[in-house]
Amino acid sequence: MALLGRTANGLFWMFRYIERAENMARLVDAGLRISLTNLSGETDEWESILVSAGVERAYREKHGDYDPDLIIDFLVRDQDNPSSVRSSFDTARMNGRMVRTALTRELWEAINESYLVIKSVLASKLDHRSLPRVLDLVKHRCALIRGSFHGTMLRNEIFDFCQLGASLERADNTARILDVKYWVLLPEHSSIGSALDNFQWTSILRSVAAHRSYAWEYDGNYTAPNIIDFLMLNRRMPRSLGHCYGVIGDALSYLDRNRPEPAPSDELVRDVSNRLSSVTVRQVLNNGLHEFLERFIIDNNRVAQQIAADFRFYPDAPANTDGSQIQTQSA
Amino acid sequence: MPPFDEMLLSESDVRQPYEKFFEWFAAQDTQDLASKAAEAESFFRRTGITFNVYGQEEAAERLIPFDLVPRIMAKGEWDRLALGIEQRVEALNAFLHDIYHDQEIVKAGKLPARLIEGNEAFLPEMVGFTPPGNVYTHIIGTDIVRTGEDQFYVLEDNARTPSGVSYMIENRETMMQMFPELFAQNRVRPVETYPHHLRRSLEAVAPPACDGNPCVAVLTPGIFNSAYFEHAFLADQMGVELVEGSDVAEIDGRIQMRTTEGYKPIDVIYRRVDDAFLDPKVFNPESMLGIPGIMDAYKRGAITIANAPGTGISDDKAIYSYMPEIVEFYTGKPAMLENVPTWRCAEEDSLKYVLEHLSELVVKEVHGSGGYGMLVGPTASKAECEAFAAKLKENPSNYIAQPTLALSTVPILAEKGLAPRHVDLRPFVLVSDKIRIIPGGLTRVALKEGSLVVNSSQGGGTKDTWVLRD
Numbered sequence: 001m002a003l004l005g006r007t008a009n010g011l012f013w014m015f016r017y018i019e020r021a022e023n024m025a026r027l028v029d030a031g032l033r034i035s036l037t038n039l040s041g042e043t044d045e046w047e048s049i050l051v052s053a054g055v056e057r058a059y060r061e062k063h064g065d066y067d068p069d070l071i072i073d074f075l076v077r078d079q080d081n082p083s084s085v086r087s088s089f090d091t092a093r094m095n096g097r098m099v100r101t102a103l104t105r106e107l108w109e110a111i112n113e114s115y116l117v118i119k120s121v122l123a124s125k126l127d128h129r130s131l132p133r134v135l136d137l138v139k140h141r142c143a144l145i146r147g148s149f150h151g152t153m154l155r156n157e158i159f160d161f162c163q164l165g166a167s168l169e170r171a172d173n174t175a176r177i178l179d180v181k182y183w184v185l186l187p188e189h190s191s192i193g194s195a196l197d198n199f200q201w202t203s204i205l206r207s208v209a210a211h212r213s214y215a216w217e218y219d220g221n222y223t224a225p226n227i228i229d230f231l232m233l234n235r236r237m238p239r240s241l242g243h244c245y246g247v248i249g250d251a252l253s254y255l256d257r258n259r260p261e262p263a264p265s266d267e268l269v270r271d272v273s274n275r276l277s278s279v280t281v282r283q284v285l286n287n288g289l290h291e292f293l294e295r296f297i298i299d300n301n302r303v304a305q306q307i308a309a310d311f312r313f314y315p316d317a318p319a320n321t322d323g324s325q326i327q328t329q330s331a
Numbered sequence: 332m333p334p335f336d337e338m339l340l341s342e343s344d345v346r347q348p349y350e351k352f353f354e355w356f357a358a359q360d361t362q363d364l365a366s367k368a369a370e371a372e373s374f375f376r377r378t379g380i381t382f383n384v385y386g387q388e389e390a391a392e393r394l395i396p397f398d399l400v401p402r403i404m405a406k407g408e409w410d411r412l413a414l415g416i417e418q419r420v421e422a423l424n425a426f427l428h429d430i431y432h433d434q435e436i437v438k439a440g441k442l443p444a445r446l447i448e449g450n451e452a453f454l455p456e457m458v459g460f461t462p463p464g465n466v467y468t469h470i471i472g473t474d475i476v477r478t479g480e481d482q483f484y485v486l487e488d489n490a491r492t493p494s495g496v497s498y499m500i501e502n503r504e505t506m507m508q509m510f511p512e513l514f515a516q517n518r519v520r521p522v523e524t525y526p527h528h529l530r531r532s533l534e535a536v537a538p539p540a541c542d543g544n545p546c547v548a549v550l551t552p553g554i555f556n557s558a559y560f561e562h563a564f565l566a567d568q569m570g571v572e573l574v575e576g577s578d579v580a581e582i583d584g585r586i587q588m589r590t591t592e593g594y595k596p597i598d599v600i601y602r603r604v605d606d607a608f609l610d611p612k613v614f615n616p617e618s619m620l621g622i623p624g625i626m627d628a629y630k631r632g633a634i635t636i637a638n639a640p641g642t643g644i645s646d647d648k649a650i651y652s653y654m655p656e657i658v659e660f661y662t663g664k665p666a667m668l669e670n671v672p673t674w675r676c677a678e679e680d681s682l683k684y685v686l687e688h689l690s691e692l693v694v695k696e697v698h699g700s701g702g703y704g705m706l707v708g709p710t711a712s713k714a715e716c717e718a719f720a721a722k723l724k725e726n727p728s729n730y731i732a733q734p735t736l737a738l739s740t741v742p743i744l745a746e747k748g749l750a751p752r753h754v755d756l757r758p759f760v761l762v763s764d765k766i767r768i769i770p771g772g773l774t775r776v777a778l779k780e781g782s783l784v785v786n787s788s789q790g791g792g793t794k795d796t797w798v799l800r801d
Contacts, residue, residue: 002590002591002592002593002595003590003591004572004574004578004588004589004590004591005578005589005590005591006575006577006578006589008591094554097379097554097559097563098553098554100379100563100567101563101566101567101572101573105378108378108379109377109378109379112377112378112379113377116376116377157591255591258592259592311591312589312590312591312593315577315578315580315589316580
């Protein structure tokens, strides 16, 4: 089945933004927890969350100083921030409207209704008391959308493009979280093993919804190699880079069946995937965790661009763009 | 005299088509019905059956209010109406062919040439060209009003890109979900076959370049268009692609859509983009919504455009006043459906009459639509009438006037039970290898007491419209 290039693009970005909305909620949740315990200078923590979210500069331009309430508002409600929970839902739903003929009625309704609910909940300022409930609601809504998606959509190209969007966004997010926190994981860091570090690690794991599953996989010992292994290389961990690239590789190989030869993006993905499966944690640490992640984030973006080109997401000639294309800037 | 009520002749005397419904209604708990109405609204909102309102930021997507009392027509009433519609639609297509070829009707002195030549809706690009199947208006929505038991008038022939058909279908869907028992008691003819008929109709006018199964697509201006929901709905229901201008390009002489697996030719395009924006190479060069080169491809037989460009000349309000002559000229028989008597303000005597009787008349812009730019004399204030008179004198040929018709009423479910409100009717007609009229249509209802303006952009609602089988 051939899809319109624009439809594939809309599906891809709809799921990127659903994923982004959820990641944003999880980041805020983690930040909230850290600030409640007052273990560290709390604005440092919020600053690193802004960096993980990729919106630190935009925040500083708008608000200047780091103020926890303003940061939370910026990440959750602010429509000037294209990656806030609110904006992410707006964009996801706008893309959903554009591609609604490709969605099952259940999936469309899950998206549309979630958008309406989130919009009304986020219409007024949040206080500390309501924040956890709102963050939970966001996670529930994303789970509902994902559930409708997995439960009702045909396993065809439409499904594959959604999977690509969700997995690329998720891999990007996990990599950013790790990169912001990499100094906590560095072996030469003096306070390794202290209570503070344990707490930092738990917060990292919490931000990717994995503090329990980490304990199942690694007997609850927080060591740098284990955490790196878990979030980057362990393919059983659904938010790890390795897992995401497994899904991306599968989706692309399904899409390739309709092409005379594999798409160029396929080779890029195989490269990244191989790197993730052949490297050891020790090697990553020796060659520099930060360098590894930085390269990954760049490659991940390149994969997204190559997919857009391979599957004709955009018109070839600029003369044929119509301005109604939905803004889909990657963070 | 009170307006004709389609349900009740008096407090206890129910018109025949409504008998079974009325019986059912009498047995219902009003509270219960009110909660059903709220349920319907949340259903519409959840499924996104909304229309966009231009220039209103927050309320950008609004619901069209749905009233759950159906509008019911007996078989005989409908059949007579359908014959009249069919005759009119045939005449419109013959008229369009004539206007873009020999203009016999002008030569015969039945229509002033100035109405064609100076008309923006007339497209010189269409002169001498015959579209596939000689069909111009593949989709028509004829607006009809009723004033009495046997008195119907055509208010407007929407021959460009009539909208509202998705509401016709969703209203029925909603009614069947809420009150299935009603459909067991009443034998109502189906409307949900419309998308199927639409697809068949479009496929039947494939262009010469088409080999094999015709590929149909719907062209939308995009998600910010007021009728976007309907465009997506129709594409979805027909099982065809919904494309925007940016998805399509002229390649190897065909109009093709960009897919993930390469370009694919479109044979028939159901466009919901106005003529002016259809092809920047021919019409408005600024248009980002259209397809460069589509007119040329059309004339080479590489694609069929539905409706054909230039059909606006047939539903222009100035032309409208000549419809009785037009119908008779092309079908050889008097028009079965009446026109509303119309004064053309371009004519001096008419203008004088209109200015003298402004408070009794409805005055409309010749090219306006959507209930904008019109004056409803009887409900307008003196100041409004005076302001309008000034505009009228400034540019008389821009206006027509009609008597204020006592539009029929059908009750709605108001807070205190049934209450009569004015309605109109837009049946949908498909023209192709044959004429297909969907039994029913969109009933629009003015929800404000006494109001005659049924347009959804101005607070009108809709009703499910039933045509009974027997």
